[in-house]
Amino acid sequence: MGDEERVLAANAAFYDAFAAKDPAAMTAVWARRAPLACIHPGWHALRGREAVLASWRAILTGPAAPPITCADAAAHVLGDVAVVICIERIPAVELVATNVFVREDGEWRMVHHHASGMARGAGDPEPEDEDPDPGSGLLH
Amino acid sequence: MGDEERVLAANAAFYDAFAAKDPAAMTAVWARRAPLACIHPGWHALRGREAVLASWRAILTGPAAPPITCADAAAHVLGDVAVVICIERIPAVELVATNVFVREDGEWRMVHHHASGMARGAGDPEPEDEDPDPGSGLLH
Numbered sequence: 001m002g003d004e005e006r007v008l009a010a011n012a013a014f015y016d017a018f019a020a021k022d023p024a025a026m027t028a029v030w031a032r033r034a035p036l037a038c039i040h041p042g043w044h045a046l047r048g049r050e051a052v053l054a055s056w057r058a059i060l061t062g063p064a065a066p067p068i069t070c071a072d073a074a075a076h077v078l079g080d081v082a083v084v085i086c087i088e089r090i091p092a093v094e095l096v097a098t099n100v101f102v103r104e105d106g107e108w109r110m111v112h113h114h115a116s117g118m119a120r121g122a123g124d125p126e127p128e129d130e131d132p133d134p135g136s137g138l139l140h
Numbered sequence: 141m142g143d144e145e146r147v148l149a150a151n152a153a154f155y156d157a158f159a160a161k162d163p164a165a166m167t168a169v170w171a172r173r174a175p176l177a178c179i180h181p182g183w184h185a186l187r188g189r190e191a192v193l194a195s196w197r198a199i200l201t202g203p204a205a206p207p208i209t210c211a212d213a214a215a216h217v218l219g220d221v222a223v224v225i226c227i228e229r230i231p232a233v234e235l236v237a238t239n240v241f242v243r244e245d246g247e248w249r250m251v252h253h254h255a256s257g258m259a260r261g262a263g264d265p266e267p268e269d270e271d272p273d274p275g276s277g278l279l280h
Contacts (some may be wrong), residue, residue, distance in 0.1 A: 035216045037225055039236055042259035045225045047214070074187070076175045076251070078242050081221035083252050085177055085185045096179055098238050098254040102218050111216070112223050114238040116256030119182035 003108075007075040007082040007101050010108040014099065015070040015088075021060045027053055031109040034102045039114040041095060066090040070097075082108060094118050143248075147215040147222040147241050150248040154239065155210040155228075161200045167193055171249040174242045179254040181235060206230040210237075222248065234258050 001009075010029065017025035030036055030053065038052040039045045040059075046052050059065055073086035080103040088095040100112035141149075150169065157165035170176055170193065178192040179185045180199075186192050199205055213226035220243040228235040240252035 034218060037216070037223070039225070039238065039256070042257065043236075044227075044258055045236055047225070076177070078174060078221050078251065079219060081218050083177070083240055085179070085187070087184075096183075096185055096254075098179065098240075098252065100223055100238075100240065111218065112238065114236075114254050114256070116179070116254070117182065118184055 003077045003082070004075045007077060007084060007108050008073055010101055010110065011073050011075070011084045011086065011099055012070065014110055014113075015068060018060070018065075018068050021065050023057045023060050026056045026060060029110050031102055031104050031111045034104060034109070034111045036110075037112050039116075041115050041117055088115055143217045143222070144215045147217060147224060147248050148213055150241055150250065151213050151215070151224045151226065151239055152210065154250055154253075155208060158200070158205075158208050161205050163197045163200050166196045166200060169250050171242055171244050171251045174244060174249070174251045176250075177252050179256075181255050181257055228255055 013025070014029045017029055030049070035047070036049045036052040037045055037047050038055060040055065046055055067090065069089045071087040071089055073084055075082050075084045082101045084097075084099040084101065086097050086099070088097050094117075095115045096118055097113065097115040099110060099114075101108040102111045103109075153165070154169045157169055170189070175187075176189045176192040177185055177187050178195060180195065186195050207230065209229045211227040211229055213224055215222050215224045222241045224237075224239040224241065226237050226239070228237050234257075235255045236258055237253065237255040239250060239254075241248040242251045243249075
């Protein structure tokens with residue numbers, strides 16, 4: 001298994017822990033020593049291992065934890081760091097995520113997660129085939 | 141100047157190019173060889189140098205290019221890759237951004253940009269001091 005496959009397996013483990021609402025498995029996904037950060041949808045950035053893992057414990061043990069699946073994951077390996085882009089599917093909503101992993105103790109572990117909503121939802125047919133024109137958007 | 145300062149300077153160059161609506165300066169910010177990706181607010185991911193740079197040309201030369209400033213930038217250097225988190229301020233709106241840089245030819249160059257809106261806007265006093273409780277959110 002090459003690095004790209006290993007990174008995608010680590011990314012899948014993140015979503016497995018999320019879907020299973022398993023705080024211990026979620027903690028195991030994240031790096032032990034590298035600095036952590038997390039940007040939940042609509043929120044400002046959480047920085048530091050304690051704040052990031054506390055947010056996940058709150059989400060996974062709370063009543064609002066959504067069923068989630070990951071789709072279209074693609075990894076770019078840049079030496080000992082890798083960036084994964086994927087789609088997060090929650091009922092009636094599609095999010096896009098940036099997940100960054102670092103090689104630590106020979107394992108790929110997450111250091112950064114940023115998820116945000118897409119203006120075009122899951123109901124749109126094949127939005128990935130549409131011509132992107134962010135210049136027409138409100139922001140950038 | 142250490143790596144963290146160099147990375148923050150590269151991040152500042154990105155926002156300078158954005159604010160100046162300068163496509164050539166924007167192109168110079170991005171990596172030449174490493175794979176590029178960009179997630180504009182509300183959009184799905186753009187992958188590949190051509191798609192990413194075309195989106196920036198459209199934004200910077202279009203009528204909707206907003207005045208933008210960057211605040212609260214913090215960099216985590218992970219060897220030859222660095223992750224920057226910062227706030228993007230556009231009139232009446234605050235966004236949060238993940239910017240990833242790679243060391244290429246001795247320079248820090250951008251490989252990934254992901255910007256998204258925050259539910260709490262610029263009008264809120266010191267949102268970074270509030271207790272984050274993403275578990276109460278609609279998504280995660």
